[in-house]
Amino acid sequence: MTTNSNTPRKLRLAMVGGGQGAFIGGVHRMAARLDDRFELVAGAFSSQTERNLASAGELGVSEQRCYADYAALLAGEAAREDGAEVIAIVTPNHLHYPAALASLEAGFHVVCEKPMTLSVEEAEQLAQAAEQSARHFVLMHNYAGYPLVQHARELIAEGALGQLRHVQVEYIQEWLSEPPEADNRQAVWRLDPAQAGAAGCLGDIGVHAFQLAQFISGQRVSEVSAELVAAVPGRALDDNVQALLRFDGGARGMLWASQTAAGYENALSIRVIGEKASLQWAQEQPNELWFKPLNGPSQRLTRRNDWLSEGIGQGIRLPGGHPEGYIEAFANLYQALADGHRSGEYPVWLPGIDDGVDGMRFIAAAIASSQAASAWTPLHLSETEHIAGDAL
Numbered sequence: 001m002t003t004n005s006n007t008p009r010k011l012r013l014a015m016v017g018g019g020q021g022a023f024i025g026g027v028h029r030m031a032a033r034l035d036d037r038f039e040l041v042a043g044a045f046s047s048q049t050e051r052n053l054a055s056a057g058e059l060g061v062s063e064q065r066c067y068a069d070y071a072a073l074l075a076g077e078a079a080r081e082d083g084a085e086v087i088a089i090v091t092p093n094h095l096h097y098p099a100a101l102a103s104l105e106a107g108f109h110v111v112c113e114k115p116m117t118l119s120v121e122e123a124e125q126l127a128q129a130a131e132q133s134a135r136h137f138v139l140m141h142n143y144a145g146y147p148l149v150q151h152a153r154e155l156i157a158e159g160a161l162g163q164l165r166h167v168q169v170e171y172i173q174e175w176l177s178e179p180p181e182a183d184n185r186q187a188v189w190r191l192d193p194a195q196a197g198a199a200g201c202l203g204d205i206g207v208h209a210f211q212l213a214q215f216i217s218g219q220r221v222s223e224v225s226a227e228l229v230a231a232v233p234g235r236a237l238d239d240n241v242q243a244l245l246r247f248d249g250g251a252r253g254m255l256w257a258s259q260t261a262a263g264y265e266n267a268l269s270i271r272v273i274g275e276k277a278s279l280q281w282a283q284e285q286p287n288e289l290w291f292k293p294l295n296g297p298s299q300r301l302t303r304r305n306d307w308l309s310e311g312i313g314q315g316i317r318l319p320g321g322h323p324e325g326y327i328e329a330f331a332n333l334y335q336a337l338a339d340g341h342r343s344g345e346y347p348v349w350l351p352g353i354d355d356g357v358d359g360m361r362f363i364a365a366a367i368a369s370s371q372a373a374s375a376w377t378p379l380h381l382s383e384t385e386h387i388a389g390d391a392l
Contacts, residue, residue: 008342010039014077014084014108016070016099017091019045019055023186024113025090028140029059031330032088034317037338041065042084044073070099074106085109086337092195093203097122104133111138111337115207115363116356118197123360127353138337139359141211141351143268145332147303147324148289150312150349152216152272152279155291161274167217167245167253169270171209172261176201176239179232193236199363200237202228206257206366207359209268211351214358216279217272219249221358225374226366231260243366246376286325311347314339 013032018025025045032038042065045055049068056066067073070087077083087103088111089096097117103110104126116139117123130137143149155161180187189195190204197203214220226243230236239260245253261267268283280290287303304320305313315332318324333350340346361379369377 008037008338010037011086011338011341012041012082012084013038013086013088014042014044014073015040015088015090016044016073017046017089017095018043019048020051020058021185022090027327027330028088028090028111030327032334034327034331035335035338038086038334041082042067042073042077044068044070070095070102074102074108077108078106085341086111089113092189093197094118094195097126100137101126101129104129104135104137107133107135109135109137109337109341111140111334112356113140114211114356115197115199115203115359116353117360120357120360120364123357127357130353136337136340136346137353137356138333139351139353139356140330140333141208141215141355142326142330142333143208143212143283144215144349144351145315145329145336146281146283146286147305147308147312147315147332148281148286148301149212149216150315151301151308152281152289153218153349154309154312155279156216156272156274157218160277160291161272161279162276164217164219164247164249164251164272164274166273167213167219167247167251167270168255168273169209169213169253169268170256171205171268172256172258172264173205173266174260174262174264176232176259177262179234191235191237196237198237198367199228200230200235201239201257201259202241202366203363205259205268206241206243206255207363209255209257209270210362211355211359212268212270213245213253213255214355215349215351216270216281217247217249217251219247219251221245221253221362221379222248223376223378224362224365224369225376226369227374228367228370231258241366243369286329287323 044067046052086109089099223246228238229240231240240258243255272279277293289301291299305316336347336350365377365379
């Protein structure tokens, strides 16, 4: 049997976190497998030995390549000729920075969950490490992988909306509307400042809404006026965020993120309004984008690879009318990483270090604003200038 020389070689993937009972690790593994471009070869899946080994067994990873922690994983895989090339970090937030930094310094490419770090200082240090490493860093802002999100970005860049005036983005869920059960690991660590950092809802989903607003609009947020609250009494971290935004291109915006919005499952949506037209997209209906021209009928645009640009079309796997969604959006980031590794040119839209630094500056500025009675706070201030104390 011969191998087609045009068939891309699978990249060897290792995972930190994502063991039994974890949600996002399974999503990453499905996404990495979708285009047959990655092979999971190693992991440090859990800090609990039994769960770690059981996870490796379920995933077909050899016990010899199931490591106790990320330091052992990096050392073990770096010593192998067939060692991992990409490290996926899918742990609670407090481990993102040390695991990513060590991975870059050891010569691995990195795929990391958001938020990238726990502070602006860590984010900037990680950016320096990535630049020095000559390795690629992907921050898993998966919503950038939706084809119609990318098409919206293209339309705005081409001037279809004219001068942008308003950006309104919201990401609301209900799943933390009540105190979670003690065995709900996904909820418990997100409400623990030691593991989640200074931001709760803000760092979990608010930063997704922020990145989406910048990604689609092509403008960066320069100032924020925010209020963070815990709608459920007794919480140490926020579960609801409301913020006014000022963009460097002149647009004004509003962001609402909540995990205590009863009746809402995963309602991420965005409206971008310009002088000539508006765009509207919702993650729960990801295969349609509404284009609304001034003084004209609204147009429902659907996800079809026969009219979207060639670059976007690469991320469409099914003909129009066959729904694609969440897993495929994740997979488009993995696909872009694999394509970039092969060609040496990574797509400009692929979220990375810069998105992570911006995200941490937004989190820090929003916290500082809330502490100062929602005072307008610029995003470019240093860590020591604008963040202190608890989030609330």
